Amino acid sequence: MPPTAIPTYLLYGEDPAAPPPQFAHIETIAARSALCHWEIRAHRHRHSVQVLIVSKGQVEFHCDGVIETLDGPCFMAVPIGSVHAFRFEAETTGFVLSLSPAFLNRAQGAEDAMLAILTHGASGAITPTAHARVGWICEELLAIQRDWQEPGALFVSLADALVRSLEPTAPAPTAEPRDDRLAQFRKLVELHLTEHRAIAWYAERLGISAKTLTRICRRQIDCTPIQLLHNRLVLEAQRLLCFTDASVVSVAETLGFCDPSYFSRFYQRLTGRRPQHDKAEARTRG
Known part of the structure; x- marks a missing residue:
């Protein structure tokens, strides 16, 4: 790999030649991180936005040069193209949700907070009132996942509810008017x-x-x-x-x-x- 190549994946470690036009995928943090000694090296996604939920444990989150250390329960939203990396405390539990750009079409206008979170990125603690709901939705998404390259309407609706349950500690930037x-x-x-x-x-x-x-x-x-x-x-x-x-x-x-x-x-x-x-x-x- 040339020294100036930043690894690019659809899902971490995977980069199919032709990404499906609409997809939604969820897995546990441990599914890949435990195999990589709990460290996901710097990479980016050109065809997906990613939402990471930490239920229990700690993560050092790098995104475009900014470094945060967050304790669960917390979340991180990574926009398309952002270079990011994670270093987890061993045995950290949680989930990683990857969504195609088509998911952004679910936004209800340019002022929708969900659109702002996914296009600008956000991170922070998951509030006590949202923690139980977020955990239940993640478990349900994992249970009903079938063909992630053609997700069903229920899966997409639950993913929408999950993102809308997240409240960044600082207000997300206002989304740009569309043109x-x-x-x-x-x-x-x-x-x-x-x-x-x-x-x-x-x-x-x-x-x-x-x-x-x-x-x-x-x-x-x-x-x-x-x-x-x-x-x-x-x-x-x-x-x-x-x-x-x-x-x-x-x-x-x-x-x-x-x-x-x-x-x-x-x-x-x-x-x-x-x-x-x-x-x-x-x-x-x-």
């Missing part, structure tokens, strides 16, 4: 991120002007298209610096920067730190 053209722009950015295309190039493929694309981005997410593009580049750089053995020069090349010095200036301008600093800090954390 098909913004979603299409984001997809194009993911496909062509390292090609450093001009905004006019993206706008042309969307069938709109660069000015219209700017207006959409400002209205929907309060930033310009170039800011969105640059922020995505920096996020990917941070992930590669923190979660792979790649050097700063290698990360620059992987992300399409011809000049490592320019990459360093670009990174520092957006983050306030030199990439060498973040790389060294990640090594210190181990």
